Amino acid sequence: MSKIEIRSHPKLYEVYMSGPSDNLKLYSKNLIPGHNVYSERLIEHKGIEYREWDPYRSKLAALILKNPTSNFLSNSLNCLYLGASSGTTISHLSDIVKDGVIYGIEFAERSIRQLIQNTSNRKNIVPILGDVRYPESYAKSIFKKIDLIYQDVAQPNQAKIAVLNSNYYLKSDGLIILAIKSQSIDSVSKSEKVYKQEKEILENASYEIVESINIHKYAANHIILIVKKK
Template identity: 75%
Template structure:
């Protein structure tokens, strides 16, 4: 471990930074001290252990690094994470939502095994083997309303997946964060055209765009959309 000066993020609770805000390193407070998940650096400051959170390895960290207007994180929130992978980003979300709950849906059997192994000591993560295209298929594993959906799936129908899961699980005032990878949707068309089409699908499905954040400098051909139900 190394020592550095760490302070609260000015907007997001349970997210921490060091250095100047415009070029800050980011951290979360380790919910399981002494253990890292994917080889991330552990840093001790004033008797508290933090895990370094690299925006080049996590699209959620990249989103926060771009200073969005919307505050979508809460220590008590219930999250549905679509495309949980082997545990990189969801473990940091676990640190943040220390009093909440995260349902992590992953389609690949190898990844879900790694996720279970990597997060077995994190009691606020519930790994679910499931296909995000069919939200009803894992309904028996989700027993609370969802405040926020975080979606990072490499599927061609990403907007439709977001709509289906939001319709099924999201609370009336909840929001969804959709990490669009244009190459997974359409590898021929220009990313801007792909993003425009996905936005139109979401709007036609009854969702309004709250914010659109370009994270290309961290993840090529990625745009993150924050959406809410269009309640009239």
Template identity: 40%
Template sequence: MKGGSKVVVEPHRHEGVFIAKGKEDALCTKNMVPGEAVYNEKRISVQNEDGTKVEYRVWNPFRSKLAAAVLGGVDNIWMKPGSKVLYLGAASGTTVSHVSDLVGPGGVVYAVEFSHRSGRDLVNMAKKRTNVIPIIEDARHPAKYRMLVGMVDVIFSDVAQPDQF
């Protein structure tokens, strides 16, 4: 997807989410770290009338349950710019990075992941995204990480464990 005059980016009904209208429409978020991709996703650069550029990252619904829900027409994602989100099951941070874009610099994402392998990628992603706080801990035992997490507006659970409820 090429940027410039061919692509028009419009706000989605969920605040902080956008639709890039071009040859094919794509769900996207405004990149909080312009020039940086997290998982080799496509980036779209749009020039405003005043000459400033805004970069968006394409949000793949085949790699993110939250993106699939948005495209599927979910009523409310309960996240918007400035929200504080507790994200359980963060994995390597693919969806977390888009939630980071969505909540913006005024929000925060507490990203909990149990796997040390995925957690390493999550921590590296969070180094460039100041609103992501990676927590390598078992999401099923909140007492172990509660002192790291402030009050949140939303809890998003993307946990895949045999004894989850």
């Protein structure tokens, strides 16, 4: 029996935590009890199984540990996940948005194969082999208007990719959570200059930066922007 006391996050829907505020651990409630996705710890507390959510593996967990003001999670969100990889973060989202659908776009064949293997028992994840630079190319696989775009692709043109996908799929009151890796854009420029340049691309396309959060502690050269349409 686990001695870890798990409690609800004070604000974010279906996010759980344990430990003191200077050493918090995060969890999501396991949608598929008995199964883990990336060798994360499974913990039982009061008859419920939780999956530990590692901020060094998942930038969404890193963002949550940095206490964003926005309240961006609910049970029925329809999400477009750009850069799904083998399923680490998308599987935690799948634990949370139990009544929504998450379309996970990934262009590396090896990663999408692993994504399918790792998440085939999660009926709210739809893996799609596609290139996020061309949002129209996966339009035939997406049947819902999107409430939340989560983007984590280590590519140049990250803000442009977010705008293209948002213009295509996002509801007018939807949100984008965008991880920006400065060195994918320009390995020479200073990070701050790159972040400023990407923010300007979003603002010039009529998007508002609601929050800009530095997650360097967990992922080198990364910030996360929470963005909405103006």
